[in-house]
Amino acid sequence: MLLSFYCYNAGAFIWKPTMISKNQLKLIRALNQKKYRKQHQLFLVQGEKNVVELLGSDFEVDQIFATHSFIAEHSDALRNQHVIETDEEQLEKASTLISNNAALAIVKMKQKAVPEPKGMMLALDGVSDPGNLGTIIRVADWYGITHIIASDDCADPYNPKTISATMGSFSRVHVSQVDLPSYLNNAALPIYGAYLGGENVHQVSFAKEGIILMGSESHGIRPLAGQHVTQKITIPAFGQAESLNVAMATGIILDNVRRGQ
Known part of the structure; x- marks a missing residue:
């Protein structure tokens, strides 16, 4: 299935035809399991609300799979992100959510020190x-x-x-x-x-x-x-x-x- 790959360049999205690969699907499904999340140091963020919050955070995003409407609505926040456009049917197949009509992101884990007991x-x-x-x-x-x-x-x-x-x-x-x-x-x-x-x-x-x-x-x-x-x-x-x-x-x-x- 042909999808759309967007990269932000000089203030505008450039359209390039691409496909969601078997390896990408395999990785998404593997990240449902703790041992693979630990192995890859990656995790999934799914659904419009969570992905929008992600884009405003300091987490490093590996790649995002999103519908055309999500990409259009959040184009500014998606600058410099690796974004692959997909349809709702494909997104729901890859997602662990019962319904996901917006976006799914693969994100790098952050390592933080255990805080000292205070506050x-x-x-x-x-x-x-x-x-x-x-x-x-x-x-x-x-x-x-x-x-x-x-x-x-x-x-x-x-x-x-x-x-x-x-x-x-x-x-x-x-x-x-x-x-x-x-x-x-x-x-x-x-x-x-x-x-x-x-x-x-x-x-x-x-x-x-x-x-x-x-x-x-x-x-x-x-x-x-x-x-x-x-x-x-x-x-x-x-x-x-x-x-x-x-x-x-x-x-x-x-x-x-x-x-x-």
Whole structure:
């Protein structure tokens, strides 16, 4: 199938006929798996909102596959990018999204140092669902947290489901996967752990600096990380639900943190 290849030159797009190769499709599909993302140091960004946010970030883009309408609408942002025009049918076949009628990008991973414990931070223990992680990244972005500390067994922050769930916030919030108990042990900050039993979060006076520690919905905060918690906090329940989704709980707690600052 003939597609259109665009490169930006002297303020205008130059059209050249090209084809999406089997190797390109093979790479896109391989990047659905963590081992190949790690091997190539590449990941996928899919959908109009996420790709637009990507173009405004400092991530280095390898190549973009996009529809004619997306290219026309975002021509300025696509300057100097390797852009391959494709139709919606081909894009959806390559994409992991149920529906993707705009764009898909192959992006180079960024290497960032693990941040020193300071300011108000968010830590995650065993949050294994990529959709939950992506939503937490989006919530963190809303509340001005730019770096998340996560246990080694948390979901991969570069999983396509994680990236899609962030709705573009992946470009502003970085996730460092670490030996979480060791990190918490070396953090000279108060650590607020979310439990079913603890002090009512509405009544907690949060310090200006600290770590909010969230566990998975199924297991909560595990003992190895929990032993470093300096204060247990709870979201009070007024109904009969057994628990809250971890992303929703994170949002409620961060809102209470920011309300007092």
